[in-house]
Amino acid sequence: MNTLSRRTFLISGLCFLMPSPWVSALDFKGLMPEFLQWGPEDIKGTIFKNDAPEKLWAWSREAFTYTTLPHGRVQCDICPNRCILSKGDRSVCRSKINHDGTLYTLTYGNPCSVHVDPVEKKPLFHFKPETLAFSIATTGCNLRCLNCQNWEISQAKPHDVRNMDLFPNAVVQEALSTKAQSIAYTYSEASTFFEYMLDTARIARKNKVSNLYISNGYINTDPLLELCKVLDAANINLKSFSDAIYKKLNGGRLEPVLDTLKTLHQQGIHLEITNLVVPGYTDDEDMVKQMCGWIVTHLGQNHPLHFSRFFPQYKLDRLPPTPVATLSHFREIAMAEGIHYVYVGNVPGHEGNHTYCHQCKKRIIERNGYMIGENHISKGRCTFCQTQIPGVWES
Numbered sequence: 001m002n003t004l005s006r007r008t009f010l011i012s013g014l015c016f017l018m019p020s021p022w023v024s025a026l027d028f029k030g031l032m033p034e035f036l037q038w039g040p041e042d043i044k045g046t047i048f049k050n051d052a053p054e055k056l057w058a059w060s061r062e063a064f065t066y067t068t069l070p071h072g073r074v075q076c077d078i079c080p081n082r083c084i085l086s087k088g089d090r091s092v093c094r095s096k097i098n099h100d101g102t103l104y105t106l107t108y109g110n111p112c113s114v115h116v117d118p119v120e121k122k123p124l125f126h127f128k129p130e131t132l133a134f135s136i137a138t139t140g141c142n143l144r145c146l147n148c149q150n151w152e153i154s155q156a157k158p159h160d161v162r163n164m165d166l167f168p169n170a171v172v173q174e175a176l177s178t179k180a181q182s183i184a185y186t187y188s189e190a191s192t193f194f195e196y197m198l199d200t201a202r203i204a205r206k207n208k209v210s211n212l213y214i215s216n217g218y219i220n221t222d223p224l225l226e227l228c229k230v231l232d233a234a235n236i237n238l239k240s241f242s243d244a245i246y247k248k249l250n251g252g253r254l255e256p257v258l259d260t261l262k263t264l265h266q267q268g269i270h271l272e273i274t275n276l277v278v279p280g281y282t283d284d285e286d287m288v289k290q291m292c293g294w295i296v297t298h299l300g301q302n303h304p305l306h307f308s309r310f311f312p313q314y315k316l317d318r319l320p321p322t323p324v325a326t327l328s329h330f331r332e333i334a335m336a337e338g339i340h341y342v343y344v345g346n347v348p349g350h351e352g353n354h355t356y357c358h359q360c361k362k363r364i365i366e367r368n369g370y371m372i373g374e375n376h377i378s379k380g381r382c383t384f385c386q387t388q389i390p391g392v393w394e395s
């Protein structure tokens, strides 16, 4: 099924369920299993046969980890897709190719997106507040989310966009010159430019610049452990707590993402989690409760959780935005399950934008958009009750 027919199928499926595309998401709560049943078929990405460019380019490097197979085939070992490529094939993420029996990345030193962002935008709310993150992305993603915010670059090949020339040393120099305290690997999917990220992160560490991994968490444990050696913080997008939804909405699986969360936690990396609430897909109350229970059991109470508001886009442009009441309700569920710091994102002015001490409940950081107002954390402690607040507070 090609993209257009899949999309048409999805929209017609929605129209069947909903009197109008703008009906409240709550109206079809409880219909999720049927909805999923009528949704698009498995959207898992496939490799691109005979799609590799004939020649390598300046931004090619041999891949960090792969397995050589008989008949000149290679298997990429970076992410759970574990693409097996014959000579001339391209990976699901579009970044890797089999060039004459060797696996190469085509995304090394050629970001297509470079910005200096407030660290709060990642979002990281408990990591060096009010500092800047030099943020880079190349093309490519190993998932196929129907709601992708950055599909123009995540679902593109490196040859299809305008690339900058910015090798790892230059990234760190640029970060230092913009007074950014960290480098964020973000926007598309950082694990698809793993080699570029790892080399940059190693140089950044030597220069006392922090490394932020902003990711869907769809990465294998061995390369992740290598990255952890030079990683300071991560925000992982836990897209749902259902393997079936991962298959239908994202083209991936849940388990590897949970493994990533556990690894980051065990390695002591500062970790925050984002959960985008997509109406009709990921807004099931019981599932959210289960997800929060899993987080408390396996990761503890101290990793901040961000419930993020969905806005219609990409292949889900007919869905309504997430009702604010749903996000508020999920925040209450998460706190009742025991998570100490729960935020609501993409809703300006919501009380869930601010940080409240988990001990005395007083507001200790006020946020207006990405700007910080009042700040009652000193030396990592709440100034009202002296409780230590989880996070990295000193710049």
Ligand SMILES: [Zn+2]
Binding pocket: 357, 358, 359, 360, 361, 362, 382, 383, 384, 385, 386, 387
């Ligand atoms: Zn307090």
